[in-house]
Amino acid sequence: MKNENPSSAPDNASLGVVAVHLMKGVVYRDQNPAVWQQLEELHGPVLDYVRVMGLDLILDEAEGYAFLRQLDDDAEDAPEQTKMPRLVARRPLSFPVSLLCVLLRKKMVEQDASGGDARLILTREQIVEMMRVFLPDRANEARLFDQIDTHINKVSEFGFLKKLAGNPPAWEVRRIIKALVDADWLADFNDKLKVYRDHAETLV
Structure with missing residues (x-):
């Protein structure tokens, strides 16, 4: 029996390609322009597709x-058998990795405010x-350099730094x-830095 809607096959194939790339990690426009174009064209179907699996599509x-983010399960008292298994693992950040992420975000804010290059590159x-x-x-x-190299590598694994x-x-x-590191983090940035300084002093 012939497919009465032959145009749906390429769309389904494209949807699968985009979904797989998102499942594997962050999709960047500059690194994968072909997949990015498909994602823009299929934004609605992709969103519907991943939400069936308890995921949300974040596209900037x-x-x-x-990237994909796990939808929060507000119904904490719901029966266990009705809860959606978690596909996107939560990654607890250590103190130094959290610190580095906050400092990098602050550096980005400073560069954006100065009207400098859109790319933030650090040695x-x-x-x-x-x-x-x-x-x-x-x-x-x-x-110290060895420790910070370890933290840099971990932040790179999370996709926040590109060597x-x-x-x-x-x-x-x-x-x-x-x-x-959103606006809520930056709002109390000075308080966080004080905590980090105090933490460091207790370990000296």
């Missing part, structure tokens, strides 16, 4: 990124200088970090 056209030394005042063992330079080719090494701060 201005910044050029999209390893710049990141170290941002973090060292908040971390213990500041007198041990080699150990650039070249020497010395440098990283681009991906603008998706705005989705993690």
Whole structure:
């Protein structure tokens, strides 16, 4: 029997391609323009598709990124068998990784306010200088650099930093970090930094 709606097959195929890319992680417009175009064209169907699985589609056209987020289950007293299994794992952030994310977000706010380049690129030394005042063992330079390298790699795994080719090494701060460190975080940024400083002093 022939398909009475042959045009639906390519759409379904495209929907599958977009959904798989989103399941694998963040989709960036500059890194995958073909998938991004499909995502824009199929925004509604993609949203309907992922919500069946208890997910929400976050798409920021201005910044050029999209990702999936687990929908909160407000019905905490609902029977266990009716609750949607979690597809997107929660990733608890350690103190240093949380600190680095906040500092990177603050740096982005400062650059945006100054009207500078839309891309925020930092060297390893710049990141170290941002973090060292908040971390213990500041007198041990080699150990401090090793610790911060570990934190940088972890933030890179989360997709908030992109390592650039070249020497010395440098990283681009991906603008998706705005989705993690939102306005509520920045509103009490000074309080958070005080807590971080106090935390560091107790470990010295």
